[in-house]
Structures are given as structure tokens and as C-alpha cells.
Amino acid sequence: MMYKKYTAVVLAVLVLAAEANTVNKVSPVALEAAPKIDGWGESANVNEYVDNTLHMLIPFMQNNGLDPMALPDVVEGFEVRPLLITYSAWLKITNGRMTGLVNMQRSGDQMVHYFAKMVRSRIELQFTDLRFDYNYLVQVMNLGPTGGIVATLSRFVIVVDVLIDFNNDEIHLQEFSMNDIGRLRVRFTGNILTDWLVNPVLNVFIRIFDTIIIKVVEVNIRNAVVAVIGILNHNIAEIISTLESIN
Template sequence: MDKKYTALVLAFLVAAADANSIIQKTQPTSKLLEAGRNWGDLGQSATVNDYVDNTIDMIVPFIQKHGLDPMELPDVIEGFEVRPLLITYSAWLKIHDGYMTGLVNVSRSGDQEVNYFAKMLRVRVQLQFTDLKFIYKYLVKVMNLGPTGGIIATLNRFRVIVDVLIDFNNDEIQLQQFRLTDIGRLRVRFTGNILTDWLVNPVLNVFVRIFDTIIIKIVEINIRNAAQSGIDAINAAVKDVINTIESFN
């Protein structure tokens, strides 16, 4: 295995680490590299569960460094209608000062596999995040009433699939796929002022709609952007490493 191959694999596998972490965590990496010594152009695959289990704690500092936990969430205003008696009224819900926590509760989900073919390494990582909380303040406006309070939404889990291609032909890492999947059960409770009975379900329904169409999409975009930013930084660092190695040849 040539030096450029080793350097690029090492750089990817320590994507969330700094230079000191690279030095400290080379043992699991060396095992994966050893397993790949006989990989050829016909394509070989390997399961790397042990490596992921041993290095998953490196993801937490990456999450915190990139502002993903806690993660700021956007303000949203959504209109709706209520019918307390015989008359239908227009109303709106504003949620603001929102943030999410819980991404640090990360673990491996299923088998983690890599596949080597034509001087390219394809890595498919599946991670699970649990016990997520979405905290908001809210304002409801209807019939000159303006109840305010808080919303605490909890999500028991969601999973992330990250598909990355390490191309040794041009010494570059490419993000092939990123998506949230298997979004679990959402529970919502209101705090502060108690909403009247005829407002509770409409407000709840509006918030759930906002969550499904806006909030969870923002979470996905923010995580994807952070992952892409990390990959871009690695690509730049790898080029520096390769240039340094080649300067000694």
C-alpha cells in the first residue's frame, strides 16, 4: 500500500479529530489498513463495526464544534383556523427562540461497511441519535387573545445515513449521499399558560406540521452542511499531507 493511500484513508477515518487525536488513535486505523492490503480492482468489502465503535466518541467534539448541539432553530409563523362554537376564526402560531439538543447521544446503527474498487473506497456510515429535544417559545393570536408559553418536543430517535467515496485516483473525498431516516415518535407538551381546550389540538397540529415540513428539514440541512464542511477541510489537509510526502520522494 503506497503512502498516499495510507495518508488519505487515515485522514478520512479521523475526520472529526485534530492532529493529536490522529496520533493517539492510529491503532484501530492500522487494523483497517491491514485488512485492506489485499483489496484489488475487482472490489472487496469489509465490515468495520469495531473501528466505528472505538472511534465514535470523536464525533461528539465535531458536533459541538460545529454548533450542532445545541442547534439553533428558525422562528416560524403559521396560520390556521379554529372553530370554538359556530364561527370559524383565523389564527396564527409563532414559535421562536428555538433550539435542539441531543445530537451528542450518538451510536452506531447496524453494520458499517466499506467497499474498495477501482482505487476507490466507498464508506457507508449509519448513525443513530436518541433522546432529542426541541425547545421553543410560542405565541398564539386568535380573537384578540395572545396566550404565550413554551413547547418542549421530544423525539426518541432518528438515524442518519452518510455515503462517502474516497477516490484515490484524484486524492479526494466526495459526499455521495446524506439523509435522515427512520424518524421516531414525537411527543409534544406545552408549558406556561394553559391553552383553552378548543385551542390545544389546533395548535398541536400546527406545530407537528411545522416540525415535519420545516424543523426536521433544517436539522438535516445543518448536519449535512457540517459534514460537507468537514470533508472540505479534510480534502485540503490531505492535499497538504500528500504534498509533504511527495516532497521527500
């Protein structure tokens, strides 16, 4: 029946994303795990399948520069006023990287919806205990303290909404977003900053994190998702043919 093919392809997207180099191979397990739903305009809860396949995404992230993830160098100017005089200063952060993206779990119910020869799947994943490491240099009043910055983020949620259109056998990314960004904690390592520098430097780093770093993380994850969808679209005819032969 047609609904089996639709369900299997949606579920196969998760597996194939983890095995992007073998997208032309579809396991019968995906079909066997599909919920049994008849008719159009129906929905299925795929929580169990998502829970059981998330670990397959870990090698994909590790092999595609997502964990660890390289982060950009940034230079940001700011002002300090230790006494009665305001001084110009700047913070330079380098050699940044993020780790912990492999700490993921399902966020809420994961549903697959069937309608008019199309399937829409909205996957929400929560990532926890993320760590951001940087080297820093501060330049102010002929002072140039250097050291490290270790920032930890409690969580964020990634939403991926995918539409599979069997009218033309194409997969479309309907939505990609990052939300529910949790609490950020920051500590300095190495040289101890002068007391009057701690808060200004901390504030500058938090501003950089909110406006640049977290945006880079979001874009990098989105680019990986788009790349996988491109691979799947290139091979979708063969994927569907394989699934139909299984069915």
C-alpha cells in the same frame, strides 16, 4: 501495500471530522486499526473502529453549533372553530433549539469497499432522545396565550456515503440523507391553552416540525459534513503523504 493507505484514509475521515482544526495531523492509530485485506473489490467491516471513535465527534458537534443547535423562528396561520364561527389565528414559535445530537450510536454494520483505486464508505448513525424547545405565542379572538413547547423525538438515522478517489486524491460526498424518523411527543408548558385551542395548536406545530424544523436539522448536519470534506480535500495530499510515510 496500497490497501493499507486506502483503509487508513477512510478511517482517518472519522477522526479528522472530530478534529477539524488539526486535519493536517494523522495518528498512526488509524493505520494500526485498519482491517487487513488484500486485492481489489474487497470489503471490510469497521464496526469496532466506528464504535471506538464516535465519542470523538462530540466536541466537533458542540463546537460547531450542532448541539445545541439553534432553530428558526416560524409563524404559521391556522383556523379554529370553537362554536359555530370559524376564526383566523396564528402560532408564532421563537428561540428554538435542539439538544441531544450527542446521543448517537452506530446503526447496523459499517462497511468500507475497495475497488479501482477508490474506497467507498457508507456510515449510518442513529441519534436518539432528541429534544426541541421553543417559546410560543398564539393569537386568536384577542387571546394571546404564551408559553413553551417541549418536543421530544425518539430517533432518526443519518446516512453519509463517501467516495475517496485515489486517482485524483479527492473525497466526494455520494449521499447524505436522514431517515427512520421516530415518534414525536409534544407538551406545552407555562400558560395552559384553552381546551379548544390545544389540538389546533398541536397540529400546527407538528406540521411545522415535519415541513421546516426537521429539514433545518438535516441541512445543518449536511453542511457540517460538507465543510469537513472541504477541509479534508484541501489537506488530502498532506494526509496521504503522512500515511505513506507511516506505512
